Structures are given as structure tokens and as C-alpha cells.
Amino acid sequence: xxxxxxxDGSAGGGQILRAALALSAGTGRAFRITKIRSRRPRPGLMRxxxxxxxxxxxxxxxxxxxxxxxxxxxxxxxxxxxPGHYEFEIGSGGSTxxxxxxxxxxxxxxxxxxxxxxxxxxxxxxxxxxxxxxxxKETLEPHLQALGWPVRFSLVRHGFYQNGGGILRxxxxxxxxxxxxxxxxxxxxxxADAEVLxxxxxxQIADREVKVILRELAGRCSTGQGPKVITDAGAPGTANAVLxxxxxxxxxxxxxxxxxxxxxxxxxxxxxxxDALVFLSRSAPVPSRLADQLLVxxxxxAGGRFLTTRPSAHTRxxxxxxxxxxxxxxxxxxxxxxWLITVPAFGEE
Numbered sequence: 001x002x003x004x005x006x007x008d009g010s011a012g013g014g015q016i017l018r019a020a021l022a023l024s025a026g027t028g029r030a031f032r033i034t035k036i037r038s039r040r041p042r043p044g045l046m047r048x049x050x051x052x053x054x055x056x057x058x059x060x061x062x063x064x065x066x067x068x069x070x071x072x073x074x075x076x077x078x079x080x081x082x083p084g085h086y087e088f089e090i091g092s093g094g095s096t097x098x099x100x101x102x103x104x105x106x107x108x109x110x111x112x113x114x115x116x117x118x119x120x121x122x123x124x125x126x127x128x129x130x131x132x133x134x135x136x137k138e139t140l141e142p143h144l145q146a147l148g149w150p151v152r153f154s155l156v157r158h159g160f161y162q163n164g165g166g167i168l169r170x171x172x173x174x175x176x177x178x179x180x181x182x183x184x185x186x187x188x189x190x191x192a193d194a195e196v197l198x199x200x201x202x203x204q205i206a207d208r209e210v211k212v213i214l215r216e217l218a219g220r221c222s223t224g225q226g227p228k229v230i231t232d233a234g235a236p237g238t239a240n241a242v243l244x245x246x247x248x249x250x251x252x253x254x255x256x257x258x259x260x261x262x263x264x265x266x267x268x269x270x271x272x273x274x275d276a277l278v279f280l281s282r283s284a285p286v287p288s289r290l291a292d293q294l295l296v297x298x299x300x301x302a303g304g305r306f307l308t309t310r311p312s313a314h315t316r317x318x319x320x321x322x323x324x325x326x327x328x329x330x331x332x333x334x335x336x337x338x339w340l341i342t343v344p345a346f347g348e349e
Contacts, residue, residue, distance in 0.1 A: 025106030048094025090123030095130035111174030186285035216273035303345030
């Protein structure tokens with residue numbers, strides 16, 4: 001097909017699809033993705049991914065082929081992005097945060113000359129294999145605002161995996177001027193706080209996670225109280241997650257891991273703590289899980305560069321998709337301080 005970008009979706013999960021949807025809406029370039037999530041236990045488009053496709057398609061009046069449950073192939077032909085007020089329901093406990101990832105960048109590009117937009121997604125707000133709302137609000141939102149984006153996220157109510165029913169909202173108003181993001185150093189971590197979400201589950205699960213957090217962080221949690229345990233988040237069902245916040249003068253970095261019936265409490269807590277400790281051990285200002293979230297917004301804004309820890313497979317696959325849509329290369333340079341990632345900008349920026 002002429003003028004249609006071809007993408008192999010087997011190299012990763014839904015991240016490749018969401019990046020392609022956002023970039024397609026933002027650049028106006030059509031794409032065809034095959035072998036969608038082919039290496040996952042349940043390949044193809046699941047409810048969460050279909051909602052992301054529908055959200056991205058709605059904001060730019062896109063024509064789609066293959067937008068069906070379980071589909072392994074999708075063709076997406078975007079039209080002009082239109083500011084407005086949009087609402088979408090996943091229909092399950094799939095991640096509302098990840099749906100936002102597919103739709104918000106295109107909407108923001110449409111607001112540069114003015115207008116208002118909002119996006120409301122109903123589904124899960126605490127989900128396995130997805131960032132929690134706290135990461136979106138406390139870590140990602142300030143970085144998007146540093147790009148010039150006038151974006152605000154809010155949690156209307158929690159919704160847990162399987163049950164769903166959580167509501168997440170984005171609001172923005174233009175005009176605005178994109179700014180390159182340049183992050184090559186950070187100040188010292190002044191404080192560390194930990195939080196355990198343990199809703200509808202035995203207290204011993206939270207107790208075991210608190211014990212691991214205290215051991216792994218070895219006194220880095222804020223003095224006096226230790227990890228905070230939340231047993232009621234105002235939503236039905238059960239949920240377990242560990243969140244660790246590292247605070248500098250300028251930023252709050254949220255590291256998290258969501259529990260599941262097949263993973264021990266100790267493993268959940270240790271994974272969250274391990275990610276935080278990797279970040280603490282280096283001076284890079286961008287942790288690994290934030291790096292892949294910044295690539296698409298930067299590419300659709302004014303580009304820039306940032307220093308991060310070792311790039312994840314998600315970051316590298318996302319960078320490849322960015323390069324396909326921009327016809328420019330995202331550069332990775334390793335140094336003693338970490339990895340410097342340089343992101344080009346689309347069009348004239």
C-alpha cells in the first residue's frame with residue numbers, strides 16, 4: 001500500500017499499537033500494523049486496545065479496517081484532529097491510563113492554535129502491566145507540562161482490574177507553544193515515601209509488603225510513619241499495589257508494581273523497590289518506565305533529549321515506531337552517566 005507505514009506488531013505488546021495510533025493522529029500519516037501482540041498469551045486486540053483504537057479514531061475521524069476483538073491486523077487512516085469533549089468506556093478493568101496514552105498526544109497537537117478538549121475514559125485505574133494514576137498525575141503530567149502542554153489529569157473514582165468502573169479524565173485548553181524537553185541532570189532525592197494499596201484482601205499481604213519495603217529501602221522512607229497502607233479506595237472489588245515515591249526539589253517519581261493472585265506479596269514489593277533503587281543509584285533524571293512515555297509527546301512537540309538509565313525493550317520499540325512516522329532517527333548514546341536519548345521533532349519544530 002502506498003503512503004501507508006508498515007509496522008510489525010510482534011516485537012512488543014500494546015505499546016507499539018498505542019504509539020502508532022498517537023503518531024498517526026498527530027502526523028496525519030496512515031499505518032498498517034500486523035501480528036498485533038502475537039507473542040502475548042492472548043494475542044490480538046483486547047478490549048483495552050480496541051478502546052484505544054476507537055478513541056484515536058474518533059478524535060481524527062479515522063477510517064479503520066480490522067478494529068475488531070481479537071484482530072491481529074489493523075489499518076488506520078487518520079483525518080484532521082478535532083478538539084472536543086470525548087468519552088469512552090473500556091467495558092472491563094483494562095487500563096484507562098494506557099488508553100489516554102493513545103489519544104492525548106493527537107488532541108494536544110490540535111490545541112496549539114486554541115480550543116478546548118477533554119477525554120474521559122472508564123475502566124481500570126490500578127491494573128497489572130500498566131502505570132497507575134499516581135504515575136500519570138505526579139510523574140508524567142509535570143513532564144508533559146514542561147513540553148508546554150496545558151494538560152491536567154484527574155481521577156474521578158478508582159476502578160480495579162476485572163471490575164472496572166473507574167473514571168479518569170484529561171482536560172486541556174490551548175493555545176500553547178511547544179518547548180523542547182532537555183533533561184540531563186537532577187538534584188538529590190530529598191525524601192522517599194511508600195504506599196501499599198490493599199483493598200478487600202487479607203491484612204497479612206500488606207504486612208508482608210511493608211516488611212520488604214522497609215528492608216529494601218533501608219531507612220529511605222520518610223521518618224516517623226513508614227509505608228502507608230490503604231484498605232479502602234472507594235471502589236468495589238479487590239486490588240493490591242505498591243507505590244514508592246522519590247521526591248527531589250523539582251519532581252516526584254512514582255515507582256509501582258501491581259499484585260496478582262499468581263505473584264507473591266514479597267515479589268510485588270521487591271520489584272517496586274528494585275526499580276526505585278536503580279534510579280537512586282544513578283544521577284539520570286528520567287527513570288526507565290518514564291522514558292518510553294516521553295518519546296511520542298516529544299516527537300509531536302519540539303523534540304529534545306533526556307538522560308535515562310538503561311533503556312527498556314518498550315523504549316527501544318517505541319523509538320523505532322517514532323522513527324518510522326517522522327522519517328528521522330531517535331538517537332541512543334551510552335555514557336558513564338547513563339543513556340542520552342535524543343528525540344527529533346515532527347515537521348517544522
